[in-house]
Amino acid sequence: MTIPRRSLRAAGTLAAAAVVGLTGAVLTAGPAAAHTPTWAVTCSEVNLDLTAYNSNVTNQVTVTVDGKDLLPTETFGKEFHKKLELPEHDKELTVHLVVKAGDGDNFSRDETKTAPVCEGATPPPAPSEGTPSPAPSKEAPAASATPSEVPSNSAPAVVPSSPSSPDLAETGSSSATPIIAGAAVAVLLAGGGIMWSVRKRRTAQH
Numbered sequence: 359m360t361i362p363r364r365s366l367r368a369a370g371t372l373a374a375a376a377v378v379g380l381t382g383a384v385l386t387a388g389p390a391a392a393h394t395p396t397w398a399v400t401c402s403e404v405n406l407d408l409t410a411y412n413s414n415v416t417n418q419v420t421v422t423v424d425g426k427d428l429l430p431t432e433t434f435g436k437e438f439h440k441k442l443e444l445p446e447h448d449k450e451l452t453v454h455l456v457v458k459a460g461d462g463d464n465f466s467r468d469e470t471k472t473a474p475v476c477e478g479a480t481p482p483p484a485p486s487e488g489t490p491s492p493a494p495s496k497e498a499p500a501a502s503a504t505p506s507e508v509p510s511n512s513a514p515a516v517v518p519s520s521p522s523s524p525d526l527a528e529t530g531s532s533s534a535t536p537i538i539a540g541a542a543v544a545v546l547l548a549g550g551g552i553m554w555s556v557r558k559r560r561t562a563q564h
Contacts, residue, residue, distance in 0.1 A: 392410040392411070392412075393410055393411055393459060393465045394407075394408070394409050394410050395408050395455075395457050395467045395469075396408070396409070397455055397469075397471075399453050399471040399472070399473050400473070400474075401444070401473055401474045401475060401476035401477075402443065402444055402476055403441055403442060403443050403444055404421060404428065404441070404442040404444065404453055404473075405440075405441050405442075406419065406421070406429075406438060406439065406440045406441075406442070406455075407437075407438075407439055408434065408437055408438040408439075408457060409436075409437045410436070410437070411434070411435065411436055411437060411438075411459060411465075412436075412459070412460065412461045413435040413436035414461075415459070415460025415461045416433050416435075416460045417433065417434050417435065417438075417457070417458065417459055417460050418431055418432070418433055418434075418456075418457070418458040418460075419431070419432055419434060419438055419455070419456070419457050419458075420432075420455075420456045421442060421453065421454065421455055421456075422453075422454045423444065423445070423451050423452070423453055423454075423473075424451055424452055428442050428444070428453070429442055444473055447473070447475060448475060449475060450472050450473060450474055450475060451472070451473040452470060452471075452472060452473075453470065453471050453472070453473055454468075454469075454470050455467065455468075455469045455470070455471070456468050
């Protein structure tokens with residue numbers, strides 16, 4: 359049995375089309391399955407492992423923690439590996455990963471994970487209270503008032519000595535001394551007059 363040439367040509371054309379279609383499907387599905395953005399978050403660090411990306415384009419990666427840059431935007435090619443240390447924290451942190459693939463937005467990633475608090479982490483010290491400080495300042499005026507009262511109590515002790523000063527002055531000298539001296543002179547004069555009169559009478563008798 360002979361097969362017409364037209365049938366052979368048609369079969370060959372169908373086979374070729376099938377091969378081309380399969381090849382295109384493989385090439386199209388290859389990049390979509392190749393991008394593997396793997397990343398992990400612990401209480402202390404973030405591990406990035408971005409592999410199998412298209413090296414013929416520019417890819418970008420950014421990591422933020424609670425809105426602050428932990429990894430500013432960096433470009434990479436086929437792969438990117440990095441470990442990022444998280445800041446010390448006493449509460450959970452929100453870690454945000456953004457990967458922009460240069461060969462299409464369908465290969466990009468925008469994911470968020472939570473970093474727990476490490477066990478045994480010491481909480482930040484509480485602010486010291488300033489209440490004990492005013493206590494010494496309040497006691498200072500009371501201490502200064504006590505010595506001021508000592509001179510006030512000792513001042514009246516000098517007062518009794520003032521009235522005794524005239525008595526001491528009177529014991530040293532008396533206001534009657536001139537009178538006594540005058541009386542003594544008068545007695546002497548009287549005695550002299552008596553003596554003179556007696557002698558005069560004697561002489562008159564002789």
